[in-house]
Amino acid sequence: MNEMQVKLLKEVEEEVTHLLSDLIHINTTNPPGNETEATKYLAEHLSKEGFKCELYESAPGRGSVITRLKGTGEKPSLLLLSHLDVVVANAEEWSVDPFSGVVKDGFVWGRGALDMKGMTAIEVMTMKLLKRNNVKLKGDVLLAATADEEQDGLAGADYLLRNYPQKIFADYVLNEGGGLAIPTQSKNVYTVQTAEKGILWFKVKAKGTPGHGSMPDVADNAIMRMNKVVDKLGNYRSQILLVPTVKQFLNGLAGEDASLQQFFSRLLANPALSDQVLDELAKTAKPLAEEIRPRIRMTITPTIIHGGVKENVIPSECEAVFDCRILPGQNTTETLQLIKNLLKDIDAEKLTFEEIQKNEPSESLTETPLYDVIKSVLEEFEPNCGVTPMLMTGGTDSRFFRKMGSVCYGFQPMRPDKPYDEIVKREHGIDERISVENLVFGTSVLYEVVKRFMS
Numbered sequence: 464m465n466e467m468q469v470k471l472l473k474e475v476e477e478e479v480t481h482l483l484s485d486l487i488h489i490n491t492t493n494p495p496g497n498e499t500e501a502t503k504y505l506a507e508h509l510s511k512e513g514f515k516c517e518l519y520e521s522a523p524g525r526g527s528v529i530t531r532l533k534g535t536g537e538k539p540s541l542l543l544l545s546h547l548d549v550v551v552a553n554a555e556e557w558s559v560d561p562f563s564g565v566v567k568d569g570f571v572w573g574r575g576a577l578d579m580k581g582m583t584a585i586e587v588m589t590m591k592l593l594k595r596n597n598v599k600l601k602g603d604v605l606l607a608a609t610a611d612e613e614q615d616g617l618a619g620a621d622y623l624l625r626n627y628p629q630k631i632f633a634d635y636v637l638n639e640g641g642g643l644a645i646p647t648q649s650k651n652v653y654t655v656q657t658a659e660k661g662i663l664w665f666k667v668k669a670k671g672t673p674g675h676g677s678m679p680d681v682a683d684n685a686i687m688r689m690n691k692v693v694d695k696l697g698n699y700r701s702q703i704l705l706v707p708t709v710k711q712f713l714n715g716l717a718g719e720d721a722s723l724q725q726f727f728s729r730l731l732a733n734p735a736l737s738d739q740v741l742d743e744l745a746k747t748a749k750p751l752a753e754e755i756r757p758r759i760r761m762t763i764t765p766t767i768i769h770g771g772v773k774e775n776v777i778p779s780e781c782e783a784v785f786d787c788r789i790l791p792g793q794n795t796t797e798t799l800q801l802i803k804n805l806l807k808d809i810d811a812e813k814l815t816f817e818e819i820q821k822n823e824p825s826e827s828l829t830e831t832p833l834y835d836v837i838k839s840v841l842e843e844f845e846p847n848c849g850v851t852p853m854l855m856t857g858g859t860d861s862r863f864f865r866k867m868g869s870v871c872y873g874f875q876p877m878r879p880d881k882p883y884d885e886i887v888k889r890e891h892g893i894d895e896r897i898s899v900e901n902l903v904f905g906t907s908v909l910y911e912v913v914k915r916f917m918s
């Protein structure tokens with residue numbers, strides 16, 4: 464290893480910190496989003512360094528920005544992707560103004576610091592360094608900071624891919640979702656998001672026959688019918704499915720932590736015993752056990768229920784909404800059919816189904832040159848570290864790109880600066896913040912990865 468090649472880019476500390484503060488200061492709470500203001504800021508910021516930026520609005524105020532560094536075409540293209548919108552923040556709950564972007568105690572504070580303006584700042588800094596250092600690129604490197612990820616991405620990444628694929632499509636994509644290291648017994652294990660679950664949100668309507676509340680046997684109570692539906696779906700435990708990402712994740716953690724080895728080797732050898740094994744693991748490592756449970760099966764969660772109009776009227780209608788999450792390899796059409804089959808004993812003719820939203824699951828495998836580069840760069844920055852792929856239970860814009868054939872990894876390199884479960888909670892949470900140290904670390908690793916992969 465050449466010591467000169469791998470180093471923390473301390474000299475960008477002020478620049479990247481300032482950039483993130485400015486981005487947080489532009490309130491892009493979605494809804495309404497108002498991302499255009501942030502895209503204008505970024506376009507101006509980048510134009511000062513000679514970048515040509517293109518702005519695209521899917522609707523007034525809903526802007527995304529794209530820029531590109533041309534390569535020779537000898538290598539595939541790489542997109543550095545981020546979203547500019549953030550979720551709502553209730554200022555009264557915070558210890559600082561969530562849109563101040565204040566820097567104190569070694570952290571940049573504010574909504575979006577982790578999800579994901581911190582990554583936007585790191586990616587912009589990486590682009591600037593590639594240009595400044597005149598890195599000879601063998602493939603195009605693109606940057607896109609987009610609108611609307613926190614709703615469903617339809618007015619951001621999906622809009623751009625549908626309308627301007629030649630502007631935004633790339634063979635490889637680096638995005639949010641992974642990168643944070645899990646501290647294990649012996650070492651940090653860095654995660655790379657290689658897969659995400661799909662979403663099937665659906666509504667079930669149960670019909671009945673109305674009647675007087677004093678005469679329950681004469682009517683057909685829709686609430687009682689829905690009660691059976693909720694009971695059946697809410698308690699359903701689908702078969703265990705270990706997708707490649709999750710197998711590698713469990714194997715990876717087991718290899719780094721002897722105390723986990725006994726649990727995960729049993730689970731991997733006999734997936735049917737998963738529930739039993741995770742119950743045992745939960746006695747000593749509850750947060751980890753609960754992280755794994757939803758990653759090995761499809762889940763169905765009742766989230767909304769409505770029924771009844773008056774104290775003494777037996778309702779003829781009751782409806783409930785379910786949040787179903789499926790694994791790569793499963794699909795929303797077959798899943799809805801499976802759900803209907805589960806309910807066929809509950810007077811099927813009195814139930815109707817309505818899809819609210821569906822996103823298919825997606826997965827990129829680890830057998831790629833980009834994954835290899837990520838692994839070797841991390842091992843140079845932190846000689847003893849582990850690297851593992853991981854599956855996210857939520858969704859990101861990566862799903863749109865995977866559908867088009869891109870290899871996508873969620874990778875915002877971060878060292879754990881608090882216990883793992885606390886860091887994860889800070890995303891979308893109160894007092895969201897990222898350490899200045901992690902901004903420098905993230906920029907240094909990302910720049911090295913891009914430089915090495917593209918040259």
Ligand SMILES: [Zn+2]
Pocket residue numbers: 546578579612639
């Ligand atoms: Zn996000």
